[in-house]
Amino acid sequence: MQHPSPATDLPAIRLTDVHLTLKSAAGPVDILNGISLTVAEGESIALTGPSGSGKSSLLMVAAGLEQATAGRVEVTGTDITRLGEDQAARFRLGRVGIVFQSFHLIPTMTALENVAVPLELMGVRDAFDRAEAELRSVGLIRRTEHYPGQLSGGEQQRVALARALAPRPKILFADEPTGNLDTGTGAAIADLIFALNQERGAALFLVTHEESLAARCGRMVRMADGRIVSDGAA
Numbered sequence: 001m002q003h004p005s006p007a008t009d010l011p012a013i014r015l016t017d018v019h020l021t022l023k024s025a026a027g028p029v030d031i032l033n034g035i036s037l038t039v040a041e042g043e044s045i046a047l048t049g050p051s052g053s054g055k056s057s058l059l060m061v062a063a064g065l066e067q068a069t070a071g072r073v074e075v076t077g078t079d080i081t082r083l084g085e086d087q088a089a090r091f092r093l094g095r096v097g098i099v100f101q102s103f104h105l106i107p108t109m110t111a112l113e114n115v116a117v118p119l120e121l122m123g124v125r126d127a128f129d130r131a132e133a134e135l136r137s138v139g140l141i142r143r144t145e146h147y148p149g150q151l152s153g154g155e156q157q158r159v160a161l162a163r164a165l166a167p168r169p170k171i172l173f174a175d176e177p178t179g180n181l182d183t184g185t186g187a188a189i190a191d192l193i194f195a196l197n198q199e200r201g202a203a204l205f206l207v208t209h210e211e212s213l214a215a216r217c218g219r220m221v222r223m224a225d226g227r228i229v230s231d232g233a234a
Contacts, residue, residue, distance in 0.1 A: 010077035012171050013039040014063050018071035020057055020226075031057045033226040035071070037190045041170070044197060044204040046214035046234060049223035055207045055221045056175055058223070062205060063173045064088035069111055076170050085088035094122050096204070097164030099193075100181040103156045105148040105163075111135060111155075112144040122167060134162035136191060154185035158192065165196055171203045178213065190216070 011088040020032035047055045060066035064080045119127035138158040178186030197204045
């Protein structure tokens, strides 16, 4: 007799016939056109394709930062398709970590305070101790009291990565995480992302135009004109 799979076997992400249409002065613009995609727990997937193909929009929808016009979006087994902005933010907390190209650090907070923010929102008692441990893991223990403006681009991205990973999320979304960095610094950040991803076991959903970076993922999904045109091993 076959028993049903336990909840832990649920995919990290499941998108079913997802559409995204945005309004513009010239009328509605179709951004995503019937996307169906499943990402397993712990899987690393790279989303590639030309500029304007819908990569970042797909990440935004999968992370619950943008609401799909139609279709179904499930994250860690929960349908988030119709969650409001506040509900989606609460759902992401502790489940989803996000790293953007432009860091999005709070300029009036130190590196330590930036990393502690999501932990404090979760009510974690030792938020600052855990934030300090995360900064140590990304090589920034000597920068805990520095503000973003006192840090290099690579250091700011390390802080952003520490903040995303501090709550131990099930999924790490990374949107062009090396896009604002020079080649050497970008390579170091990429090494850190993959090392921490492997160590923590979170699924990695990476948007990138860099083929060498995409090739480090276990799977590569290529997009064009709001559709998936290929999906296979990197």
